[in-house]
Amino acid sequence: MKGNDFSNSRREFLQRTGLVSAALLSISAFSTFIPSRKGALGGFMGELGSGEAQAAPVSGGIKEKLESIFGGRKVEMYHVVMKTPIIAENGAVVPINISSDLPMEPGNYVKKIYIFVDKNLDPFIASMDLTPANGRAALSLRIKMRKTSQVRTILEDSNGKLYGSIKTVKVTIGGCGG
Amino acid sequence: MPHGIGRIKIRLPRAIRKGQVIAVKTLIIHPMETGFRKDKATKRKVPAFYIDDVSVYYGGTLISRAKWTMAVSANPFMSFYVKADKEAPLRIVWKDIKGGVYEKTVQVKPR
Numbered sequence: 001m002k003g004n005d006f007s008n009s010r011r012e013f014l015q016r017t018g019l020v021s022a023a024l025l026s027i028s029a030f031s032t033f034i035p036s037r038k039g040a041l042g043g044f045m046g047e048l049g050s051g052e053a054q055a056a057p058v059s060g061g062i063k064e065k066l067e068s069i070f071g072g073r074k075v076e077m078y079h080v081v082m083k084t085p086i087i088a089e090n091g092a093v094v095p096i097n098i099s100s101d102l103p104m105e106p107g108n109y110v111k112k113i114y115i116f117v118d119k120n121l122d123p124f125i126a127s128m129d130l131t132p133a134n135g136r137a138a139l140s141l142r143i144k145m146r147k148t149s150q151v152r153t154i155l156e157d158s159n160g161k162l163y164g165s166i167k168t169v170k171v172t173i174g175g176c177g178g
Numbered sequence: 179m180p181h182g183i184g185r186i187k188i189r190l191p192r193a194i195r196k197g198q199v200i201a202v203k204t205l206i207i208h209p210m211e212t213g214f215r216k217d218k219a220t221k222r223k224v225p226a227f228y229i230d231d232v233s234v235y236y237g238g239t240l241i242s243r244a245k246w247t248m249a250v251s252a253n254p255f256m257s258f259y260v261k262a263d264k265e266a267p268l269r270i271v272w273k274d275i276k277g278g279v280y281e282k283t284v285q286v287k288p289r
Binding site: 092093094104117120121122124125126127128129130131132133134135136138139140141142143144145 | 236242
């Protein structure tokens, strides 16, 4: 990750001067209009692709993953707040903060928190089992993201009900090696 | 094994009232290799090496258990909450896929 030093300091500088939006525009403009830059990016993705063929466990994408875990149960999109960066400069470290106002009493508590990233090779990132002794259904974790993707969190309560939240995180440098 | 793996920091709030729901912040030094990354010098793939299991014990009972994959960042930071309703040790155990077990115990002392 040596090559990132320049762009990181550049980004920080731009942030300090309040030109984040301009920086974004220029980055997206670069990647779409300058062919050499686009070629480099394509090579990077190609390398990842070959790794995928050899090493990645076969996963049929996010839909199948969710289907296999939750079996088509309905996810309600409230009671869960997920905080993510809008843009992650470094896909290797994307902080995710999940919190919920669901009760944590014996007999009615959140028993599991799941985190998924749609476009990672394995969309399942992490899960955490909770008990009423936790007192609050919340979790912070730093995750890796291969590229710009939706991040999903799903909370399962002790009655089997599902609650979720979806956010899109833009990734400018992928985080799965390569 | 690289130096520093398994170094752990656990942070609790300074003053804890009895029954308060406290944030527990944890950090462990671990490379969390995905198995996809190539070593630039040898051009070989670095084998997968990551933590896949985290258990939290409070006063001897398992209260939380996390399942991780290689997509958790290197040197994983995690924070969660615990209801401090008794004076008891809080023990957290990390296990990686090569059989490494790392653990640390802190004392929760509600006043």
